[in-house]
Amino acid sequence: MTLAAINPADLLWSETLPGGAHTSFRMRRGNRLRLTDSEGGANLSALFINNDERSERYNMADTLKAQHTFHLTEGFVCYSDMGRVLCSLTADTLGWHDTVCGVSDAAQVSAKYGTASYQSHRNAMYRNGRDSLLIELEKWGLGKRDLVGNVNFFSKIAADADGNLQFQVGHSAPGSQVELRFEMNTLVLLSSCPHPLDPNPHYQPKPVLLEAYRGASPDQHDKCRNFRPENGRGFSNTERYFL
Amino acid sequence: MPIVESTLDPSNAIYDYTLPAGEPWLHTIKHGQTFRILDLEGNQAVDTLFYSAADHEERYSASDTIRHQGNLYLSAGSKLMSGEGNVLLTIVADTCGRHDTLGGACAAESNTVRYALDKKHMHSCRDSFLLAIGHADCGLAKRDIASNINFFMNVPVTADGQLTFADGISAPGKYVEMRAEMDVIALISNCPQLNNPCNAYNPTPVRLLIWD
Numbered sequence: 001m002t003l004a005a006i007n008p009a010d011l012l013w014s015e016t017l018p019g020g021a022h023t024s025f026r027m028r029r030g031n032r033l034r035l036t037d038s039e040g041g042a043n044l045s046a047l048f049i050n051n052d053e054r055s056e057r058y059n060m061a062d063t064l065k066a067q068h069t070f071h072l073t074e075g076f077v078c079y080s081d082m083g084r085v086l087c088s089l090t091a092d093t094l095g096w097h098d099t100v101c102g103v104s105d106a107a108q109v110s111a112k113y114g115t116a117s118y119q120s121h122r123n124a125m126y127r128n129g130r131d132s133l134l135i136e137l138e139k140w141g142l143g144k145r146d147l148v149g150n151v152n153f154f155s156k157i158a159a160d161a162d163g164n165l166q167f168q169v170g171h172s173a174p175g176s177q178v179e180l181r182f183e184m185n186t187l188v189l190l191s192s193c194p195h196p197l198d199p200n201p202h203y204q205p206k207p208v209l210l211e212a213y214r215g216a217s218p219d220q221h222d223k224c225r226n227f228r229p230e231n232g233r234g235f236s237n238t239e240r241y242f243l
Numbered sequence: 244m245p246i247v248e249s250t251l252d253p254s255n256a257i258y259d260y261t262l263p264a265g266e267p268w269l270h271t272i273k274h275g276q277t278f279r280i281l282d283l284e285g286n287q288a289v290d291t292l293f294y295s296a297a298d299h300e301e302r303y304s305a306s307d308t309i310r311h312q313g314n315l316y317l318s319a320g321s322k323l324m325s326g327e328g329n330v331l332l333t334i335v336a337d338t339c340g341r342h343d344t345l346g347g348a349c350a351a352e353s354n355t356v357r358y359a360l361d362k363k364h365m366h367s368c369r370d371s372f373l374l375a376i377g378h379a380d381c382g383l384a385k386r387d388i389a390s391n392i393n394f395f396m397n398v399p400v401t402a403d404g405q406l407t408f409a410d411g412i413s414a415p416g417k418y419v420e421m422r423a424e425m426d427v428i429a430l431i432s433n434c435p436q437l438n439n440p441c442n443a444y445n446p447t448p449v450r451l452l453i454w455d
Contacts, residue, residue: 055385060305061347064406066356070345071404081388083352096404100315100345102306107328130326144300145386147326159400162244163315163341196310234356 001093003034003177012212017044017192019205022132024139024189026051027182027212029242032090034211037154040174042206043195044153045103045129047137047146048078048086049187054142056082060099060149066230070159072097072151075227077183077234084238085231086186088224090215091179094172098152101165103129104196113203126203132191140187153178154208155195167197181215181224183238247319249336249420251277251454258453264446265366265435267375271296272423277335277454280431281418282395284447286411288434289394290348290368293323293331296426299383301325305344305390315400316341317392323421331427336420339413343393345406348372349436358438368432375430383430393434394419396441410440 012031017023019042027033035044050056059081063069067076074092077085089097104112109128116126130147137146154172157165194205218225218235225235253259256279262268264287272278280289295301304326309315311324319337322330350369354362369388376383395413400406435446 059347059353061345061390062350062353062356065346065398065408066353068406068408069404070400070406079353079356081350081352083350083354083356100306101310102304105307105326105328144326145384148389149306158402158404159315160402161399163400165309165313165315197313230356233360236360237352237355 002175003091003093003179006034006211006213010214012214014209014211017190017208017210019192019207020127022136022191024136024187027186027188029182029185030217031182032213032215033180033182033188034213035153035178036209037172037176037206038174038209039206040172040176042154042172042192042208043198044208045133045191045193046151046153047133047148047189049146050080050086051185051187054187056080057146057148058086064099066234067228070099072099075223077224077231078151079234083234084241085183085234087180087182088218089178090181090224094154094176094178096156096171097178098155098157098195100149101152101157101195101197103133103150103191104193105130108196112201116203127193129191129193129196132193133189136189152195157197165197167195167199169199181218183235244340245319246338246340247336248338249279253452256452256454260451261448262431262433262451263448264433265371266433267371268429268431268451269375269379270429272427272429272453274423274426277420277422278429279418279420279452280394281416281450281452282339282413283415283450285415285417286395286413286443287447287449288396288436288441289449290432290434291392291394292388292430294387294428295325295331296428299387299428301327301329302387302389303331303392309344315344317344318342330424332421332423334419334421339395339417339419341412342419343396343398346393346396346398348391348432349434354438362438365437366435368434371432372430408439411443
């Protein structure tokens with residue numbers, strides 16, 4: 001299944017984030033970002049920060065408990081810690097994105113995959129999610145204190161009744177897509193390093209296609225706003241912020 | 244859900260304080276000391292954050308802790324990990340069974356989303372955290388408030404990816420006890436939430452003890 005093609009007149013920019021790379025950019029309120037896992041098996045770690053007030057950021061706990069969920073898919077939104085909606089998942093071909101497992105760090109990557117430094121491997125060096133997001137945060141004058149729980153798009157980690165976590169291999173097939181509609185002016189920070197619980201013993205991060213484009217604003221019948229009553233109040237809080 | 248009793252005697256504790264419902268607590272626990280939170284009346288959620296006393300940018304990380312143990316719940320044996328890959332504290336005794344890592348702290352802002360816009364002015368953990376750090380002048384700020392532990396809280400996750408709010412499994416007299424593996428700062432909010440069963444709709448005091 002693929003999402004409808006983006007009208008070329010609406011496309012703002014398009015770029016492939018190579019596997020294991022990192023980037024950050026602003027998304028204006030009202031604009032959309034489509035993420036495509038072109039090869040399958042990608043992991044995209046994401047942080048979202050209110051660009052108008054950077055102490056306000058994506059909050060994992062508020063997102064999960066407001067929507068009574070452990071995962072994200074179409075209909076759910078990403079809440080900030082101030083009761084506002086940073087972005088909505090307006091479309092999703094995959095059905096599950098991870099919210100709790102965080103990112104890999106340097107020690108974990110070298111223990112799992114071995115050493116591949118710049119000296120020996122140049123731009124094929126092994127990178128880790130924590131350092132990658134930290135670098136992007138520092139570009140905006142932010143840092144470790146802003147490195148909070150992230151979303152891992154395209155990854156699924158399920159829990160059994162005892163809370164044991166299981167990474168689902170092969171969850172994201174080639175061509176999986178998710179669309180985010182930004183309800184606030186948001187700083188988006190991304191890393192495409194492998195998921196920390198991915199059992200693949202080889203470092204093989206996958207690329208993600210990023211496409212930013214214009215789309216319709218949410219109206220009163222919007223699916224995400226009406227997904228549950230909590231989201232209606234979240235949208236109301238967000239609208240007030242922009243009055 | 245291993246139940247492990249402590250061998251420590253409260254009469255030997257060097258610190259023994261009863262924290263009322265709705266109040267914060269900010270305290271240093273030294274490397275090697277043992278810290279106990281005792282649920283006096285049962286099913287009281289204790290929202291807890293830890294920081295390295297030497298560098299508060301190193302702090303308890305929910306995702307690192309979960310990933311390290313491959314499990315969502317904290318119980319006896321769990322290592323409370325920092326974002327730098329170090330162990331802040333180890334849970335050495337627990338008579339409750341399991342503790343939550345996902346539910347976070349209540350706040351005026353999230354209360355408006357979860358319940359109603361007019362619930363904004365109910366007391367919340369976020370207010371307690373900010374009050375404590377606002378007064379302490381210890382260098383902590385809102386940026387340093389990350390995902391906290393909820394001791395004694397029960398938030399089961401289903402196989403199909405839902406989060407459920409179940410009645411707590413704690414009871415009067417249950418406790419969780421942890422050993423500090425480095426000097427840490429503990430920041431607690433004794434949760435005042437009345438809108439869901441995390442405190443069994445009756446926020447109550449908890450007893451905090453420290454042994455050398």
